[in-house]
Each structure stands twice: as structure tokens, then as C-alpha cells.
Amino acid sequence: MDVATLSTGLNTVWVVLTAAMILLMEGGFALLEAGFVRQKNAVSIIMKVFVDITFGALVFYFVGFGLMYGKDSGGWIGSTGFMLRGDLSHIQLNISHETYWLFQCAFVIAVISIVSGAVAERIHFRAYIIYAIAMTGLIYPIAGHWVWGVGGWLGKLGMIDFAGSAVIHALGGFAALAAAVFIGPRLGKFTAEGKSNIVPPSNLPLASVGAFILWFGWFGFNSGSTLSATNGSIGHIAVTTMLSAAAGGAGCILFTMFRYKKADPPMVINGSLAGLVGITAGCAYVSDAAAMLIGLVCGVAMVLVTEMLENKGIDDPVGAFAVHGVSGSLGTLAVGLFAMPSMTKGVGQEYAGLFYGGGWNLLGVQAFGLVIVSVWGFGLTWLSFLLIKRIMPVRVSKDEELIGLDVGIHGVPAYNQDHDFLDVEQLKTRG
Template structure:
């Protein structure tokens, strides 16, 4: 069988995109471990179930509705109107790879948006209501914003917005949707005192959280270089380089900044610094140089620490720091393109035009994500209810939502591992803790 250059190139690109799609989908394992490690043991199985829901109900929603709204034939620059269930007219998607390969890659991105939100609502949201929201997120909320930026004829795309792999479309959308969700949902029981002071609800397993971070970092080599959609594109090496440098700079800054600010290196901020660097570089990874990538990551590592503190002050309870990492980090990354892009960036002689387009773009999709999520959560709250009872929250969502505890062989207590004790932290605050652990 004779194979021409065009067919060979298409085959290489298809394999490349499918491989990168697998890496991005593997990031769901990273979200599962990261979020499970950051929260308490009694809720750790529930959060993994929520991430699994993103990969099941969420993926089906993107197949049925979301992909068509995002990449279907353009309607007024606002949404797509074809391609639902991967049927109908998709001839306008002019790619060197088959549509199914492109769909799998894009579906993995949709899962990431939903999983950003899952961490923010951890430890108190009803599982049944979360299923509905995940479906809405991947079939409606994310695809509309994605069409504006990446869709054929999307209004932000026409303006020239640069968001190579999704600092705005994925991370800012997921982060600011998370803020709306936690505002409607309310904080976890015991998180804030009447005087506004903050109680520490400790992570139950930081080793899991670090494992999740390494998996996410690894998966980002599919997330960013894969967005080239071609294994023959020589820029994928540059994209991998800038991605890695921003992550390293963000993590290093998280360590150094907390050493300076708190006197000790905070492991959670080291993690979130690296993730914020990754969220920030995702928009401009192909457009900025290595030094700029390191600067973008460094700024993200500082911003995430300050943002976590700020959202705690306004009682926006986010157990994993999703709003700070993705909302703040992603937004900074979009703006950074207007500053550091080698072609058109303000600091490289390009003037303010690109920066203004970037600002308009990230503000627009953030307002959309925040507004539609706030509306959806408010409607769900008024109908089905979005929050478990206080008693269920105290006992733990693993047992009450799924009938099993994550560490059933290691816990003791009156209700299948649910007991009560008091833990005193360094700040002297005594907190009620469930799932008392017995080491054998």
C-alpha cells in the first residue's frame, strides 16, 4: 500500500493528538488524588466519586450537546449550531486529523473544567445535585465560553484573543465558576468563627496531594503541547519548555514566599504555586519566551498565596484553592500574553492592543462562568437542594452518600468509622474531627 506524505502526516498527527488526549484524561487521576489529599478522610471517597462523575456524566454531556455548541457551525459568534452527538455538518472544522480524535482531545479538556469546580465544593455538596451540575457544565457553560475563544467565528477569536491551551477557556472559567458555586453553597461547618477568624480543617494526606500534583504536571505535557494538534509542529518542544519553566517557577515561589511570609515552607502553597504557574502559562505557552515563562510562573506563585488568604477573608471556603489557582492564576496568564508575547506584547514593543483584547476576553468569559454557575446553583438550591445536612456533613459524605468509608479497615467509632475527638492545631484552635484513625 502506497502512503503519500499527506496521509503519513495525518497519521502522525492523529497518533500525537490521541496520545496527548490520554495524558489530559490522566489528569483526572491527578485531580482525584490532589483533592482527596487536601480534604478530610471522611470525605475523600466522595470527592473521587465527583471526579469520576466528571469523566462519565460530564463526558456524555460534552458528546451530546457541548461539542456542538463549542465547535459547531457558528451562530452570531456566540455558539455552535451543529455537530450534536457528533452528527450533522462539521465540514467547517478543517483539520489534518479525524473528527473523533479531535473530539476525544476536546472532551478531556471539558472534564478538567468540571474537576476544577469539584474541589471547590468538596465536603458539603450533595452528590446527586453535583451530577446535574457537571452535566450542565460540560454541555453548556464551558462550551459557550470555548466557542467565543476557539470556535470557528467566535467573537473573541475574531478580535484576535490568544489563549493557546485555555488559561481563559478552561482555567478562568473553572475558577470563577468555583467562586460562584461556593458563594451559593456556603462554607463548611466549623470553617469560620463568628468573629471571622479562620479554623484549619486539615488535609488528611498530603502525600496523595503531592502525587496528584505530579500527575497533573505530567498531564500538562499533553494539555499544552497537544493543543498544537500536530506531532510535526516544531513548536511543541518550545511549548513543553515554557510549560515546565512556569510550573517550576511557580512551585519555587510558593516555597520561598511562604518561608518569608509564614516562617516555614507551606507544602500546600508549594503545590498550588506550581499549579498556578501551569494555569497561567497555558494561554501564552507558544507565544512567550523561556524567561517570560519563568516570570509568569513566579508572579502566579505569589498571587496564589495572596489569593488564598483573600478568599478566606471573604469566607469563600475553597478546600483545595481552586479559585486562587485557576481563577486568579488563569486570569493572570491571559493578561500576561498581552505583556510578554514576543509578537504583539506590550513589553516587546507591540503596544496595548493585544493586552486590551486579552483583558476583554478574560473578563467576558469569567463573568459568563460566574453568572451562569451562580444561577444554576441558585436554581438547584431552590429545587433539589445542593447541600447535605449538618449531621451528614459531620459524619462524613463517604458514609452518607456512598455507604462506605475510604479507610474502612483503619477507622474506629460508633458509626462504621465515624467517631468524634478534638485535634488541637498549632494555632490552638480545637476542632471537631471525625473518622478517628487507629494505627495497627
């Protein structure tokens, strides 16, 4: 076996394994969100995650991949690669196009899963399916082409986003914010005077296990983005990923102890995730110290933004915007501050962050690209729900919401409670 064949084989195994790690994150999303919502809506969360991974994969195969990574058409969209056919010669990697598609498919599934938590407990299942198709087939692939596609206009400007703080998390987070505002808060979440009522999570141990699975999968998310098993930066990427997540969680423990006089478990869970989101753009380009600072800032910012949304009457049951939208934004900007020239040269960027002598150029490009991607995610999500509302209800009925979506929409509760037989109509009547 020659060296080239061995290299291709190693890279293929590496990318497939890390893609599988990212796909396992869907189990993390399912457990995290099921633990954060009320028991009567746990099945609904699981079903939305199945929509993400099934419809998401199929739509990305037929449409999304071609728009995102196909041959460039004016810097805006790809025009080949639909169903992995046509000219893909511009994708020059030491793996097959099928392997590359699998890895990118795992990413697109993660994007739509961010939105599912923000609309938990009140979105209509059929409306969610249509929106998931729009996100995975149009909204995310087009924005992704701008940054990651060969010839994409934001990429040509010099925007750096190694594994997706902007393309995945900021876009998904602002899309989640648009969806949460459009659909409105859960019944009883806010009083007539606008005061927020606490809706306690149904199962925090379950949510914490979900967070740990997400944390595990993030090593595939970030380190796998090298697309090469022999890339020397894999170890550094894994270390910065770990340190940022740890700093985000530790920062939330200390900050909530100071602010609330006790460590707040849901905030700590989301604080670690905020650190993971924040480091995703710069994991390959920043130092260990910068990674810890990024995680700390993202964790504290997540707490403050969560409070702000509550005060504004915006209901985001799992903190999707505070974790992904805010931390993704901060992480994207952090590249413009902390990117080290010795690291950025490896991807063809000859300038560094502001604190490493690179001036304001990179920070300006990062900020501009972030605004474009975020506005695109928010605006297209709002437009999607406006169009969906013309053909079907976006929100479940009051009775279905009060009963819970598990029984009201899916006809089965999450927990049997040792009943041998279930009468769905009787459960609906009982409410």
C-alpha cells in the same frame, strides 16, 4: 504510503496520546483533592471525579461539542456537530473529527474538575451531577465557542488563548468561586467572630502525587494543543510549561519561608499548579524568561489570594479559585504583555504584546475577553445553583456533613482500618 497519509497517522497518534495524558490528569485531581480534604470525605471526592469523566464525556458528545465547535451561528454558538453529525467542514485539521472530539472532551472534563474541589465536603452528590451537566453541556461550550470556535466573536476580535488559561482555568476558577460562595463554608471552618480555623489536609503525600500527575498531564494539555505531531513549536511549549511550573513552585517555597518562616507544603503544591495554569494561554507565544516570570507572579499571587479568601470568610478547601481563577487571569493578561511577534504570526495574529512593540491593542482584547469569560462562568454557575436549589438540596444535611460524605452519602469509608464487615447504620450512629 504517501506523505499525506503518513502525516495524518502521525497527527492522530499524537493527539490521541496527548488526550490520554490529559484524561490521566483526572487521577491527579482525584489524588490532589482527596489529600487536601479530610479522610471522611475522600470517597466523595473520587465520586465527583467519576461524575466529571462519565457525565462530562457523554454530555459533551451529545450537546457540548456541537455548541462549541459546530458551524457558527452569529458568533455566539455552534449549530452542528451534535453527536459528531452534521456539517463540520469548517473544522479543517489533519485529523478526523472523532480524534478532535476526544482531545476536546479531555478539556471539558478538566473544567468541571476545577469546581469539584471548591465545594468539597458539603455539596450534595445529586446536585453536583446536575451542575456538571450544565457546565459541560452549556456553560463551558458556549464560552469556548466565543474564543476557539470558527467564527466566535471573541476569537474574531483577536483574543489569544492557546490552551485555555481563560477558556478553561479562569472560567472554571470563577465558577468555583461562585459555587463556594453560594454553598457556604464547611461547618466549623470559621468562628462566630469570622476567624478561620485550620482544617489540616488528610494526606499531603497523596496530594503531592496528584500534583505530579497533573504536572505530567499538562505537557499533553499544552503541547497537544498544537494538534500536530510535526509542529516545530512542541519543544518550546514543553520548555515554557516546565519553567513556569518550576518558577511557581520555587517562588512559593521562598515566599512562604519569608512570610511564614517555613515552607508551606500545600502552598508549594498549589504554587507549581499556579505556574502551570498561568503559562497555558501563552506557552507557544512567550519566551523562556517570560514563562518564568509568569510562573513566579502566579505562585505568589496564589498565596496572597488564598489568604484574602480566608479573611473574607470564603471556604475553598483545595484553593481552586486562587490556583485556576487568579492564575488563569494573570496568564491570559500576560499574553498581552509578552507575546512575541515571531511566534504569534504562526497562528495568524500579526501583532505582539505590549513589551514587544505591539501597543495596547492585544492587552486590551485579552482583558476584555477575560472579563467576559469570567463573568459568564461566575454568573451562570450562580444561576445554575439557584435553579438546582428549587428542586433539591444543594448542600448535605448537618448530620451528613459531620459524619462525612463518604459514609453519609456513599455508604462506605475511604479506609477500611482492617474491619472485616461494616455496619453502615452503626457508623452513622457513631458519627
